[in-house]
Amino acid sequence: xxxxxxxxxxxxxPLVLGITLISFLIIQAAPGDxxxxxxxxxxISPETVERLRKSFGLDQPVLLQYFHWLWRxxxxxxxxxxxxxxxxxxxxxSRAFNTFLLSLASICxxxxxxxxxxxxxxxxxxxxxxxxxxxxxxLFMYTPGFLIAFLLLFAASRxxxxxxxxxxxxxxxxxSVPQKIIDRLYHLVLPVIAMSVPSxxxxxxxxxxxxxxxxxxxxxxxxxAKGLSExxxxxxxxxxxxxNPFITLLGFEFATVLSGAALIEIILNxxxxxxxxxxxxxxxxxxxxxxxxxxxxxxxxxGNMFADAALAVVDxxxxxx
Amino acid sequence: MxxxxxxxxxxxxxxxxxxxxxxxxxxxxxxxRSYPAAPPMRIHFFxxxxxxxxxxxHVREIQRTPEGYRETxxxxxxxxxxxxxxLSCECPCFLLGSDSLGRDILSRIIYGGRISLxxxxxxxxxxxxxxxxxxxxxxxxGGLVDMLIMRLTEVxxxxxxxxxLLSLSVVIPPGLSSAQTFLIIVLILSFIxxxxxxxxxxxxxxxxxxxxxxxxxxxxxxxxxxxxxxHVIPLxxxxxxxxxxxxxxxxxxxxxxxSMLGLGIREPxxxxxxxxxxxxxxSILADRPWTLxxxxxxxxxxxxxxxxxxxxxxxxxxxxxxx
Numbered sequence: 001x002x003x004x005x006x007x008x009x010x011x012x013x014p015l016v017l018g019i020t021l022i023s024f025l026i027i028q029a030a031p032g033d034x035x036x037x038x039x040x041x042x043x044i045s046p047e048t049v050e051r052l053r054k055s056f057g058l059d060q061p062v063l064l065q066y067f068h069w070l071w072r073x074x075x076x077x078x079x080x081x082x083x084x085x086x087x088x089x090x091x092x093x094s095r096a097f098n099t100f101l102l103s104l105a106s107i108c109x110x111x112x113x114x115x116x117x118x119x120x121x122x123x124x125x126x127x128x129x130x131x132x133x134x135x136x137x138x139l140f141m142y143t144p145g146f147l148i149a150f151l152l153l154f155a156a157s158r159x160x161x162x163x164x165x166x167x168x169x170x171x172x173x174x175x176s177v178p179q180k181i182i183d184r185l186y187h188l189v190l191p192v193i194a195m196s197v198p199s200x201x202x203x204x205x206x207x208x209x210x211x212x213x214x215x216x217x218x219x220x221x222x223x224x225a226k227g228l229s230e231x232x233x234x235x236x237x238x239x240x241x242x243x244n245p246f247i248t249l250l251g252f253e254f255a256t257v258l259s260g261a262a263l264i265e266i267i268l269n270x271x272x273x274x275x276x277x278x279x280x281x282x283x284x285x286x287x288x289x290x291x292x293x294x295x296x297x298x299x300x301x302x303g304n305m306f307a308d309a310a311l312a313v314v315d316x317x318x319x320x321x
Numbered sequence: 322m323x324x325x326x327x328x329x330x331x332x333x334x335x336x337x338x339x340x341x342x343x344x345x346x347x348x349x350x351x352x353x354r355s356y357p358a359a360p361p362m363r364i365h366f367f368x369x370x371x372x373x374x375x376x377x378x379h380v381r382e383i384q385r386t387p388e389g390y391r392e393t394x395x396x397x398x399x400x401x402x403x404x405x406x407x408l409s410c411e412c413p414c415f416l417l418g419s420d421s422l423g424r425d426i427l428s429r430i431i432y433g434g435r436i437s438l439x440x441x442x443x444x445x446x447x448x449x450x451x452x453x454x455x456x457x458x459x460x461x462x463g464g465l466v467d468m469l470i471m472r473l474t475e476v477x478x479x480x481x482x483x484x485x486l487l488s489l490s491v492v493i494p495p496g497l498s499s500a501q502t503f504l505i506i507v508l509i510l511s512f513i514x515x516x517x518x519x520x521x522x523x524x525x526x527x528x529x530x531x532x533x534x535x536x537x538x539x540x541x542x543x544x545x546x547x548x549x550x551x552h553v554i555p556l557x558x559x560x561x562x563x564x565x566x567x568x569x570x571x572x573x574x575x576x577x578x579x580s581m582l583g584l585g586i587r588e589p590x591x592x593x594x595x596x597x598x599x600x601x602x603x604s605i606l607a608d609r610p611w612t613l614x615x616x617x618x619x620x621x622x623x624x625x626x627x628x629x630x631x632x633x634x635x636x637x638x639x640x641x642x643x644x
Contacts, residue, residue: 014472014476015475015476018472018473018476019476022476023485023488026488026489026491027488027491138624139624142570142620142623142624142627143620144574144577144619144620144623146577146578146581147613147616147619147620150597150600150606150613150616151613153603153606154606154607154610154613157603157606157607158607164603165603256482258483258484259482259483259484260483262483262484262487263483263578266582266601267601273484274483274484277484277487277488278487278582281487281488281490281491281584282583282584284491289488289491292484293484293485293488296484
């Protein structure tokens with residue numbers, strides 16, 4: 001078990017290096033940087049801009065800059081944001097937590113929904129409720145999450161049952177801890193729905209077809225012949241076998257969820273990595289972009305690691321290898 | 322059956338985008354200064370007269386007042402196929418409403434289809450070329466090249482794509498024309514998108530490489546490049562077409578997201594994405610839900626491409642089983 005995790009970590013080091021190197025090279029290849037915007041400001045003398053450029057190390061060759069950046073990252077220093085004049089690590093820490101919370105919540109909701117509906121439709125195959133759900137999923141599966149977010153936001157603006165975006169209420173800082181938790185969850189409802197509906201609609205079809213594949217196997221007939229209840233047969237015997245491919249899939253989910261979260265955060269105005277990255281990109285805030293990209297890929301590696309570990313728990317064949 | 326319907330929808334969308342100057346009631350940049358944020362108007366087909374109803378397509382003219390838009394009571398006839406337009410009204414009419422600058426949303430959607438639909442098609446073509454090139458080389462030659470290309474695709478595939486898309490959009494300098502921005506967006510999206518496709522092609526090529534006809538081609542003295550292009554790649558084309566169709570939606574969505582955030586196609590040129598930018602303002606979204614109309618077209622196009630792709634895939638599977 002530990003071996004698998006360690007191996008996975010070692011494999012992911014070149015991955016993170018690759019992601020950051022590509023991003024760095026591309027950002028620096030782009031014309032202009034944060035300082036070129038400062039140059040336009042008549043109140044800042046060209047000498048000051050040059051001095052800033054030197055102090056940020058932006059006058060060196062690009063590859064050298066990357067290794068300087070990497071060296072500092074290894075010492076847990078993500079650099080300073082040009083635009084916010086604050087350490088990147090501080091800016092990212094709180095937002096990464098929000099993004100993590102949103103991603104985790106949406107994964108939980110997506111997967112529980114997908115399994116409940118998937119098992120239900122497999123069990124009621126070709127009955128009217130199966131057909132209705134399968135038909136509806138077709139529409140929801142292809143409706144992009146950001147559009148659902150817009151629709152939810154519109155509905156919220158008309159009904160006033162849910163907050164119009166944001167991470168927490170204005171009164172958040174005067175609340176007691178349980179109130180704070182409730183307030184957070186309350187603000188997560190809309191983004192989580194927006195993120196879960198398309199992916200759950202897609203996923204439950206996979207669950208359904210996977211269950212249907214096993215439901216006619218001989219070991220299921222044997223379990224029924226033993227006189228087990230239908231619920232025991234489905235939840236224990238079929239589920240156990242149908243689960244494996246989904247855990248592998250869960251690993252890939254993290255990349256998708258992180259990407260989806262970014263756009264939803266921007267639309268619903270949540271303070272997460274997505275909103276931070278967008279602002280950083282608009283301001284060409286080099287170290288902030290790099291910090292967000294790094295954080296995104298680290299979250300991804302952690303997610304993949306969990307998926308691998310879970311697979312090793314469920315499927316003994318993986319452990320042998 | 323489903324695929325036929327989807328194809329018809331796509332043909333209609335594509336045709337109206339191509340023939341936008343005729344199909345769209347107005348130009349995409351014409352501003353009706355006295356009609357900002359006008360609500361959608363309905364075409365009424367029958368007019369109530371003394372002797373019952375007569376067939377006379379019309380809209381009811383509206384006028385802006387401090388309290389919002391009011392009907393003036395004037396009736397404007399709607400003409401089909403006159404004055405070189407598919408539809409023309411006698412007074413400004415906005416079938417899907419107008420935006421903050423008083424531009425007709427329907428016209429902008431029709432013109433915007435030019436960008437939003439073609440970006441997918443151009444994008445998958447580039448992806449297919451990249452995927453076939455790298456996948457083909459990796460699968461055919463194997464060894465070190467194979468390993469390098471596969472590691473690269475792994476990095477690309479595990480990137481959170483929207484993060485990458487955002488970071489890459491820094492490359493787009495402001496002040497470019499829409500055509501240039503368009504090209505850069507397509508390149509960015511293809512750069513992200515080719516990896517998964519290349520991996521499958523690599524697998525297919527690696528298995529085709531050992532088949533008799535390839536050995537025969539080499540034995541007859543054909544070079545590796547010729548064999549790869551003439552005798553290996555063509556066998557993967559069926560799969561390529563399916564993947565291309567199923568990938569188009571990703572490009573449409575990618576462009577919409579980028580343009581919506583102001584990083585893609587810029588005003589005044591319309592795309593389905595940058596028209597949604599207005600909806601990012603919560604008070605506009607709450608007051609004027611019709612700003613989301615381009616979103617409906619995005620969904621329509623995405624569903625249509627997916628339905629066609631699925632049906633192509635089904636027929637490919639049937640064909641392979643038959644052989």
